[in-house]
Amino acid sequence: MTEAVASAVPADAAPGRRDVSRSHAVRRFKWMILAPLVLMLFSLLTPVLLLQLYFSFHQWTVYLSSWWNADFVGFGIFSEVFTDPRFGWAVLRSLAFAGGSTIGCFVFGFLLAYLIYRPFRGQALYYALFILPMLTVPIVIAYSGQMLLDRNGPINDILTLLSGHEVRVLWLSDPNIALLTVTLLDIWNWTPFSFIIMLAGLSSLPKEPVEAAQILGASSWRIFLEVQLPLLRPVILLALVLRFLDAMGAFPIIWALLQGGPGTATETLGVYIYITTWQDFNVSLGAAQSYITMVMMVVIVLAGIRLLRKEKRSLDSMYAKPHATGEAA
């Protein structure tokens, strides 16, 4: 790409000195653009991460006096976190919540996208309807969920009507199903996300392979499985990875709806950190928890990003060739 820009410089421009000054200018231009971002990140993240480390190694809660006089305790707080079964459960719950939400969103999103991607009457209307849940505010979903899932709420009413006998499921106060409930709410909220990505993927598929398979007499099931699915691989990965990463950090719905309760039934990582820091005011423990969570999340995000990048690179090389030979068709 750099070569393309360089060769695009008008041919009559004097070579040598002028090229050098141009590349200088380009470098200055680049730095001028990046400087504000680098400066902001540096001045924001450096003190924050240092404070985080400080609190992870010094025992301090807001009940104690000045924080800079806190006692150094070495890895004491970290080992406290690692031996805390509640923290382990929070990790598992986060993974279960994120995994469940990712799979649920993907299955429903893909199904809907597959049903809608070929033009038919009402397509635009269905599309507009289907994306609505994503265009609501998570906290609004939490409070609407509270109304709907109330013991005397309409969901139980509908289930009563459908099943014939009185249903009074305690969606929010039964610790056995509370996590499932918030996962379902999250699926309701974010299925449009997977739907949009899968729809874009399906409608951008090249037509020729499918037509060829049809001519060869393949059933639509086999076409889907053996032609469309492999071509959709990058898009599928995109939908899964992005949704999972986002769900790992989910906070508003769970917090606003249940504050991690009943008991600790919906206490995911974010909620547990919040409770430790802002309800128990145990800043040090919260910092150590955050630190471990941060490292974990960075690793997961980097892995996800790496996966996407690899996929994108193979896509790029796949699409680079037809470009060279002329993509007029």
Next chain:
Amino acid sequence: MTRTQKRYAAATARYAILTVWASLVAFPLYWMITTSFKPSDQWFSWPPVWFPTPPTLENYGDVWLGTSDIASGGQMALEMQTPFLALRNSMMLAFGSTALAVLYGSIIAYAVSRYRLLSEVRMFQLLMLRMVPPIVIAAPLSLYYSYIGLLDSMIGLGVLYFLSSLPYAVWMTKSFIDEVPREVEQAAEILGASRLRVVFEVVLPLIRSGLVATFMFILILNWSEYLLALILSKTHVVTLPVQLSKYEGSTEGRLFGRQAALSVGITVPLMIVGLLIRKHLARGFSFGMVRR
């Protein structure tokens, strides 16, 4: 005949599934909207009231204008202000940080597209700004903010919204800039325009509609942010989502109707914005992986 029958059955099945899902989507929204018009005795009744009789505007009057006295309904008296302050905060924060993110993001995107300012690895690493959840640095952040005087301030929160929406701004505007032919800029450059002038007077005007789409896309994200607003605001920069959660304060007698009236007010503008850019939504998070 059997073939047409089969086709007919398939079409019917499709409409059936789509309609079931459509009602699953619509029902909570229907419930939110009708509840916002219900008088207080119909919020909890069993069996639930499916249509408010008679519909009342009391909830809206109360949460948006503060007409009736909420204190009589419970212990809600504590510093409950009209949400106009929260509305103003939310609008200023969302619009301000989004506008700056799109502006700066599009300049970065231009430099990436034309001068390889960031390699592809760096472009993906930029996404970490969005994807590592803010809760992991929230505690030291609030302490740091309180020392430099940014706690409970618009700028403090705005900077974070700006930074966390920058990755999407860069990626999305880049996808539009990549489609602009280079010849136009080169012509301008030959005529002696500086690089920044080329960006502002040639490239950005060419992708106006893309910029608008990006702006709206990010507006949705910033408008609904909750965690940072909750942690970093005390009384001055309460945003609408945080304001809504204040109605949860009372232990007994939850105020469903009031919450619903506020929820409708928060959600409807967002839906309008989202539906306006519905065609561009996929671009927002496809990171160049969906080819058309």
